[in-house]
Structure formats: C-alpha cells, structure tokens
Amino acid sequence: MDKIFDFAQTGALLKVDFVIAAIVAAAVLGLLAGVLGPLIVSRNMVFAVHGTSELALTGGAAALLLGWDIGGGALAGSIVAALVLGLLSRKNSDYDSVIGVVLSFGLGVGVLMLWLYRGRASNKFGLLTGQIVGQDFASIALLVGCVVGVFAVLAVIYRPLLFASVDPEVARARGVPTKALALVFAVMVGVATALSVRTIGSLLVLALMVTPAAAACRVTASPLRVTLLAVLFAEVSAIGGIILSLAPGAPVSAFVTTISFLIYVVCWLISRSRRLTRA
Amino acid sequence: MTIDPGSRTVAASTSDAVTLRGARLSYGDRVLWDGLDLDIRPGEFIAVLGPNGSGKTSLLRVLLGLQQLSAGTVSVAGVAPGKGNSHIGYIPQQRALEPTLALRGRDLVGLGFDGHRWGLGIADRRARAARVDEVLADVGATGFADRSVGLLSGGEQQRLRVAQALVNDPRVLLCDEPLLSLDLANQAAVSSLIDARRRAANTAVLFVTHEINPILPLVDRILYLVDGRFRVGTPEEVMTSATLTALYGTTVEVVRVRGQIHVIGAHSDLCEDAPHHHGEH
Numbered sequence: 001m002d003k004i005f006d007f008a009q010t011g012a013l014l015k016v017d018f019v020i021a022a023i024v025a026a027a028v029l030g031l032l033a034g035v036l037g038p039l040i041v042s043r044n045m046v047f048a049v050h051g052t053s054e055l056a057l058t059g060g061a062a063a064l065l066l067g068w069d070i071g072g073g074a075l076a077g078s079i080v081a082a083l084v085l086g087l088l089s090r091k092n093s094d095y096d097s098v099i100g101v102v103l104s105f106g107l108g109v110g111v112l113m114l115w116l117y118r119g120r121a122s123n124k125f126g127l128l129t130g131q132i133v134g135q136d137f138a139s140i141a142l143l144v145g146c147v148v149g150v151f152a153v154l155a156v157i158y159r160p161l162l163f164a165s166v167d168p169e170v171a172r173a174r175g176v177p178t179k180a181l182a183l184v185f186a187v188m189v190g191v192a193t194a195l196s197v198r199t200i201g202s203l204l205v206l207a208l209m210v211t212p213a214a215a216a217c218r219v220t221a222s223p224l225r226v227t228l229l230a231v232l233f234a235e236v237s238a239i240g241g242i243i244l245s246l247a248p249g250a251p252v253s254a255f256v257t258t259i260s261f262l263i264y265v266v267c268w269l270i271s272r273s274r275r276l277t278r279a
Numbered sequence: 280m281t282i283d284p285g286s287r288t289v290a291a292s293t294s295d296a297v298t299l300r301g302a303r304l305s306y307g308d309r310v311l312w313d314g315l316d317l318d319i320r321p322g323e324f325i326a327v328l329g330p331n332g333s334g335k336t337s338l339l340r341v342l343l344g345l346q347q348l349s350a351g352t353v354s355v356a357g358v359a360p361g362k363g364n365s366h367i368g369y370i371p372q373q374r375a376l377e378p379t380l381a382l383r384g385r386d387l388v389g390l391g392f393d394g395h396r397w398g399l400g401i402a403d404r405r406a407r408a409a410r411v412d413e414v415l416a417d418v419g420a421t422g423f424a425d426r427s428v429g430l431l432s433g434g435e436q437q438r439l440r441v442a443q444a445l446v447n448d449p450r451v452l453l454c455d456e457p458l459l460s461l462d463l464a465n466q467a468a469v470s471s472l473i474d475a476r477r478r479a480a481n482t483a484v485l486f487v488t489h490e491i492n493p494i495l496p497l498v499d500r501i502l503y504l505v506d507g508r509f510r511v512g513t514p515e516e517v518m519t520s521a522t523l524t525a526l527y528g529t530t531v532e533v534v535r536v537r538g539q540i541h542v543i544g545a546h547s548d549l550c551e552d553a554p555h556h557h558g559e560h
Contacts, residue, residue, distance in 0.1 A: 156397050157397065159394055159398065160395055166380060166381075166386075170369060170390075171390075174369070175364070218379075221386075221427035222383055223381055223382060223386055226381040
C-alpha cells in the first residue's frame with residue numbers, strides 16, 4: 001500500500017518520456033470515450049462494446065503471434081466486430097445472444113493465439129489489462145490522427161445520430177438513415193475500442209467507454225451536460241489511473257476501473273438522494 | 280374503387296394535403312388495400328379505423344416514404360413522399376421511454392425541429408431554442424420541459440410528442456394511435472391539442488386509431504379498412520350496421536349510446552379490438 005502513495009517515486013516517473021506519452025494518450029482517449037459514451041449508453045450498446053473489445057484482443061493476439069503491429073491487429077479485429085454487430089438490428093431479440101456467441105468464439109481464438117505465442121509474457125498480459133510502456137510519440141500521432149478522424153465524422157453526423165439513438169422511430173419517420181448511421185457509429189466505437197485496448201486492456205475497456213457516461217446520465221438529463229461530464233469523468237479516470245499506477249508499477253486498468261467505479265457510485269448516490277427529496 | 284390510369288399524372292398537382300390514386304399495397308399475394316382513392320383537404324381531420332393487420336400503420340409508412348406503394352400514386356403536401364418531408368409532422372404511439380435516458384423534454388422537441396439535419400447546428404441554436412419554447416408553451420409543456428423525459432407520465436410524454444410534431448409547422452399531421460395507453464383525461468387533452476392545431480393552421484390530420492369515441496366530435500371523415508376492403512365517408516355514413524356488415528362480410532351491429540359508437544361483431548376480433556385504457560404508470 002505504501003508503494004501506491006510514494007509521491008517521490010511518482011514525481012520522478014512523471015518526468016519519464018514514455019510516462020508523459022502514456023498520459024497524453026490517456027487524455028486523448030478520455031476525450032474520445034467521454035464523447036462516444038453517452039451515445040453508447042442511450043443506444044443500449046454496452047454489451048456490443050464489450051464484444052468489440054474482446055475481438056480487438058483477438059486481432060491484437062493474432063498480430064502478436066504473426067509479428068505484426070499489435071495496435072493494427074487490434075484495430076482490424078474491432079472494426080470487423082463493429083461491422084458484424086452494426087449490421088445486426090438492435091431490435092432483434094437475439095441481438096445480445098449473437099454478440100455473446102461472436103465474442104466468446106473470438107476470445108477463445110485469441111486465447112489460443114496467446115498460448116501459441118512464445119514471446120514475452122508481459123505482452124500477453126498487456127493485451128488483457130493494458131500497459132503504459134510501449135507508448136511513444138509516433139503511436140500518439142496515430143492515436144491523435146484516428147481521434148481527429150472520428151471527431152470530424154461526428155461533427156457531420158452528430159445531430160441525426162443523437163436523434164436516431166434516443167428516438168429511433170420518429171427519427172426514421174423524419175428521413176434519418178438510421179441503419180447507415182448505426183453502421184458508421186459501430187465503426188467509430190470499434191476504432192475507439194481498439195485505441196483504448198493498448199492502454200487499458202481489452203477486458204476493461206468498458207470502464208472508460210461506458211462507466212463515465214453511465215455516471216453522467218445519473219446526474220443530468222441534458223445531452224450536452226451529459227457529454228461534458230462524461231468527458232470529465234473519463235479524463236479523471238484515465239489520467240488518474242495512470243498516475244496512481246506509476247509508483248507500484250501495477251496494471252493501469254486496476255486504477256482506471258476503480259476511479260470510474262467510485263465516480264459512478266457518487267453519481268448514483270446523488271441521483272438517489274435527489275429522488276428521495278423530490279418524493 | 281376503380282383504378283383510373285389517367286389520374287396518375289394529375290396526382291401531384293392538386294392542392295390537397297394528401298392525394299392517393301389507385302393506391303395498392305401488397306406483400307406477396309396478400310393485399311392490404313387496393314384501388315384506394317383519397318383526397319385529404321387542408322384542415323381536414325380523417326380517422327383511419329380497422330382491425331389489426333388491415334394496413335393502417337402501413338398507410339402511414341407509405342405517406343412517410345418508408346414504404347413503397349405496390350401500384351398507384353401518392354402525394355403528400357404536393358410532393359411524392361420522400362424521406363424527410365418537412366411538411367409532415369408525425370406522432371407515434373405512447374411508449375414508455377427509459378427512465379435513465381439522457382434527454383429532456385425540450386431536447387425531444389428540438390430534435391423534431393432539426394434533428395434530421397447534418398452538422399452540429401450551433402449557428403441555429405438561438406432560433407431553435409426560441410421556436411422550441413414557443414411550441415412547448417402551445418402544448419402546455421413548459422413546466423416539465425427541463426425534466427428527464429423518461430421520468431414523465433404518459434400524458435406529459437404525449438404532449439411533448441405533439442410539440443415535437445408541430446415544431447416545424449407541418450401541413451400534414453400523421454398520428455399513429457397517439458392516445459393508446461393514455462387515461463381519458465389525457466386522451467381528451469392530447470386530441471384537443473391536435474384539433475386546435477388543425478383549426479388554427481389548417482393542418483390536415485390523418486389519425487390512425489383503434490377507438491373512434493375519444494375523437495368522434497373532431498372527425499370529418501373516416502377511412503375504414505378491413506381485410507383488403509375499405510370505405511371512406513363521414514362518421515354518419517361509415518359507422519352504420521349496414522356499411523360495417525358489408526365491409527366485414529359478416530353481421531356487425533353498430534350501436535350509438537350517449538353520443539358514443541360501439542361496434543358489436545359476431546366475433547370479438549372483428550370489431551375494434553380495444554387494448555386501450557391501460558391507464559398511466
């Protein structure tokens with residue numbers, strides 16, 4: 001426990017290049033996750049995000065085994081997953097079970113590939129739970145490029161996408177191409193997930209993509225304020241998680257998930273006390 | 280009920296709010312309706328009645344441009360239905376919105392104003408906010424417009440749906456069972472909002488419903504669809520034992536009690552099956 005609060009150690013590590021790179025990466029990811037999260041929550045796509053991140057793991061594991069770039073493999077895996085899941089209708093009663101079928105098979109294949117991989121064990125573990133080493137400024141340039149691309153698309157489709165997410169029936173009646181938007185959004189989520197896998201690991205991507213938005217939805221109903229709060233919560237979780245993980249050298253995801261969970265609990269308590277005072 | 284091939288070319292040039300000529304809708308060999316000629320004038324209130332599966336909602340889908348006619352022509356507000364005709368307002372059935380949905384009443388109405396447009400719309404936000412405030416006041420929803428829509432009652436949600444449909448000043452209002460699952464007081468409130476709009480702005484109303492009684496005083500004409508057959512006329516013409524017996528092809532009795540109409544059929548599924556009045560949650 002002393003190791004976690006070893007501020008001298010943390011301070012020294014904060015001057016190291018790869019740590020700075022990891023924090024910049026986390027800040028960019030937090031922004032992306034905070035903006036996409038409220039849409040994921042209102043579209044009931046939480047399980048789909050989990051499925052996408054598991055298939056990012058499969059892609060990453062395949063890349064590791066074949067000696068390719070892990071980030072590229074994760075991106076390929078999650079975009080394939082996003083397209084498959086995006087083509088499914090949310091209305092289908094078997095939506096969740098198809099996700100379950102696809103993700104468990106993909107995870108199984110990923111486990112097989114990790115077992116076949118004879119390289120460094122920390123590479124395997126890093127795919128599952130995230131790691132901060134290995135972020136350099138070149139990979140951050142790629143990250144920023146992807147995020148700018150996602151935001152550029154989002155700037156064009158945000159309004160109809162929000163309409164289709166919160167009020168699909170009337171959106172369709174008003175001529176919003178809800179199916180095409182579902183596909184585009186699924187690909188965006190796939191990109192965001194693949195980018196998050198490297199830092200936070202495929203098992204716990206939900207802590208960054210979903211928990212901050214779910215917490216924000218507890219305390220406000222305004223879509224703008226939900227997005228701003230989700231970004232804030234995601235930034236605190238992502239950057240705070242990295243900083244806390246430095247001194248003990250523990251996996252980042254343990255701290256990111258803990259911080260975002262605590263934020264959620266606080267927001268839940270706030271919404272509960274408000275409802276009690278109103279009643 | 281006959282199809283006149285010559286009428287197809289003139290369909291789009293009338294001043295009617297909705298024009299259907301020789302319209303046919305079929306799925307495979309199942310014909311929902313055929314040879315449907317209907318002109319809805321601006322300001323007219325038309326109720327669409329019929330049992331489940333008679334194609335009432337499909338008719339709305341055709342007018343919204345979500346469904347192609349199998350034959351015939353259709354125009355709405357002077358043009359062929361395309362996706363996103365801004366002269367059409369649409370009110371769906373009341374369905375409980377999730378309590379955790381991050382959306383306020385004013386956001387729901389705002390999406391009706393410009394949610395279908397690309398871009399972020401930051402430049403138009405003042406005009407949008409002003410118009411949304413105006414229409415919220417019109418339907419008496421100002422008091423709860425800033426609360427989460429999922430926490431509102433069914434009646435409050437349907438008022439917001441009316442505001443959402445009216446925010447663009449539509450020339451045609453399409454309503455898909457908007458009173459379903461509302462209590463009687465809210466049925467009256469919501470239908471009188473719709474009636475006030477068509478009188479004030481000459482908006483044509485096409486109102487799909489299981490139940491004629493809550494809107495009977497407002498209705499100009501009825502389109503009654505049964506199993507591929509249909510009848511158009513005033514309530515006095517259509518809601519008679521003779522007309523409905525002919526439509527259903529079996530003995531149906533229409534009884535008027537204290538200004539209300541009750542349809543009594545040989546089988547319960549023939550008459551207006553009435554899953555309404557579940558009350559509000």
